[in-house]
Amino acid sequence: MSEGRLTYGDYLAVPQLLALQHPLSEPPVHGEMLFIVVQQAQELWFKQLLHELHLIVRRLTSGALEEAAHVLDRVNRILGMLAEGVEILEALPPSEFQQFRPLLETASGFESQQFRELEVASGLEDRDYLRMAGRIADVPAIRRRWPVTLRDAFLSRVRAVAPDPVTALVEIYAHPSSYPDLYRLCESVSDYELRFRQWRFHHAQLVMRVIGDxxxxxxxxxxxxxxxxxxxxxxxxxxxxxxxKLVSAAESAHGG
Ligand code: HEM
Structure with a gap:
């Protein structure tokens, strides 16, 4: 605060934020700052994504489907921007990265606690994944923070149409105008999955570009x-x- 007036810097804690970048290279390797800033920015956005997911789950649980889809659309925009954001590091010359990479020792985005929380909160249930995640994150603690995941909340709405979710989804997709709110929700959730995957893909491409395959x-x-x-x-x-199933049904109907 300066003279009792709230400033931009006070409100956003800008001085504190700008004091959080600590490149390790000595003498400094220019690109290390970019490496740090891009990842810190991504972690900040992961925080926002988790904040939004809590709201989406609450809205779905209370039956506010349109409102939930609206927030999901916001989340999807953030995910799209994050996927493009990792691409900025494609401009980091591989040789420059190698100059400071050994200083990272065993540190990696692999250990990102917020990324693991995003996966668990979204409802990832793959057994190999959970075994791996359990080695670097406290999955039971994450689960306690997410007694209802996005997947749980979404499927419980879909099950209003039929107890089996695939049957329900086939019905919703076959007759979108009969289930406008659910259809809109399903499309936003589909976008969410695809955009998350897009982030994975962009990151994998970045890795190939910087350290090879x-x-x-x-x-x-x-x-x-x-x-x-x-x-x-x-x-x-x-x-x-x-x-x-919709494709197979259409093929059978057309004798394909
Ligand atoms: C030069 C840039 C980068 C390189 C070479 C790189 C390399 C890698 C590699 C090789 C992995 C596999 C795990 C391991 O380390 O053995 C990984 C995982 C990961 N990285 Fe990066 N990374 C880069 C940039 C980023 C950025 C900008 C982020 C954003 C936060 C990020 C987040 C992650 C996450 C979340 C994982 C875990 C992915 C998963 O397990 O599905 N990385 N990274």
């Missing part, structure tokens, strides 16, 4: 091969299965 990561994963596998994760496999 066979170099292990700093936490010891096989690098690109590991990241390519994560592209298979689905938060809402039912949404894609329903589309598969």
């Amino acid at each position: 066979r170099s292990p990561g700093t936490t010891g994963t096989p690098g690109s091969a590991y990241l390519d596998r994560t592209l298979q994760y689905r938060f809402f496999p039912e949404l894609w299965e329903a589309r598969n």
